[in-house]
Amino acid sequence: MPEAQETVLEIDLKSLEHNYKYLRSKLKGETKFLSVVKAAAYGSAPDIVALKLQELGTDYFAVAYVKEGVALRHAGITKPILVLHPQAVNFETLIEHYLEPSIYSFRILNQFLAVLQEKAIDDYPIHIKFNTGLNRIGFGEKDLTEIISIIQGESSLSVVSVFSHLAATEDKNEEKFTRNQITLFEKLSSAFCTSLNLNPLRHILNTSGILNYADAQYDMVRSGIGLYGYGNDSRVDEQLKPIATLKTVISQLHQLSENESVGYNRAFITQKNRVTATLPVGHADGIGRQYGKGKTFVMINGQLAPIIGNVCMDMIMVDVTEIPCKEGDEVILFGPQLSAHKVAKTANTISYELITGISQRVKRIYLP
Structure with missing residues (x-):
């Protein structure tokens, strides 16, 4: 897949075809x-x-x-x-x-x-x-x-x-x-x-x-x-392929000392030295405030990074202290590598709400 240079939603049409054929296979021919x-x-x-x-x-x-x-x-x-x-x-x-x-x-x-x-x-x-x-x-x-x-x-x-x-x-x-x-x-x-x-x-x-x-x-x-790509059952999910991947990039890294705050209302306070990454995606893009304050995570270089502090309108901050990464690196919010069902569950909601809520301002990219 192409690397993201901004916040994008990739739509994989081969995965759509796989899911359609899988569901068809469960039916009578007529x-x-x-x-x-x-x-x-x-x-x-x-x-x-x-x-x-x-x-x-x-x-x-x-x-x-x-x-x-x-x-x-x-x-x-x-x-x-x-x-x-x-x-x-x-x-x-x-x-x-x-x-x-x-x-x-x-x-x-x-x-x-x-x-x-x-x-x-x-x-x-x-x-x-x-x-x-x-x-x-x-x-x-x-x-x-x-x-x-x-x-x-x-x-x-x-x-x-x-x-x-x-x-x-x-x-x-x-x-x-x-x-x-x-x-x-x-x-x-x-x-x-x-x-x-x-x-x-x-x-x-x-x-x-x-x-x-x-x-x-x-x-x-x-x-x-x-x-x-979702079947409301973990066993079924293994047979389906999520067609959409929401990805973004690291805009900036911050080195924080003990007792520094992150974001609005100082919703996160460091207990020790931390490294945070700011991402250009927020609740105006469909990642609601319910995903903040350590409940939910994103994937960076194959590792999970928790969202810290409050989700902003256009940005979220994540803790990358233990993750080797740099500004410009790709970030996965959900997709085949990180199930929307799993992400949604962290905020006590369902995959339907997460995937249908992605704003139209997010650029769509199609993979044939």
Whole structure:
């Protein structure tokens, strides 16, 4: 990999390909694959990542919001794009770019129908979302009769999928809960499809579901975090390759004597002579203040250096007393050498939050 001369996020497309093929290998040949590229492709680069996944043969994409789907269309994505959490104010833009909405409530259903009818549009693809226990968004069992009544005979709509979201597929202790969710989804989706004489795609599995509940893969599965190299399980993580490496450089070294302070609010006081390194990355880049005060570490020349004092907006300081290094040396904040899961855990959070939080001011570099 090229050496960093500033703070950069390297995106390794070969690792993305490895992860995609690994997850595909867990599926039946006929099962479709939906790639989740919301949140800037989990903090990486949505256009480059999505184009690579389209080249690899993914069947579908998913984003959270309409704006994200529009950006993918502008980047050259032609595969279907499911918008997981559309808002009514964006329906005209959604239709203009032929994005496919998740319909999760009667309000959204009726508002979308009104737009389609006003524009005299027929057979527009939609996805019906059922809530089976995650309790975020989605129709419940009590809504089944009414939603069937509204959709029955409605020419404006074409139901292309019925889906739900599992809450705890990575937690073996919650297997009973997960199985109950799958059973409820089977009941709701079967009743829905039978009543309307439809045969849409059905999907409920996320990354951990693909790996732990492959018997419930139905017609399609969805993967987000797994594509980016993390599987919510240490054994799975060994099979995946993180696609993103956040790296920076040592801007300056300081020789400190006993009882000197470092950074704002004098949050670190030396107990003896120390050597510190200042790095050009901070909470404006996505390394929040929760990572400071000795909780978290970076990697310099293969060794771990703790972050000391408070994280600043544009800088962090690390203790390199025991690490041979010089100004200009490369520093790894996370990547294949230093798992984002491990780093995030030091601050009592998860890899998702760390990798999706990297600021857009951080330069992205792509490795083909």
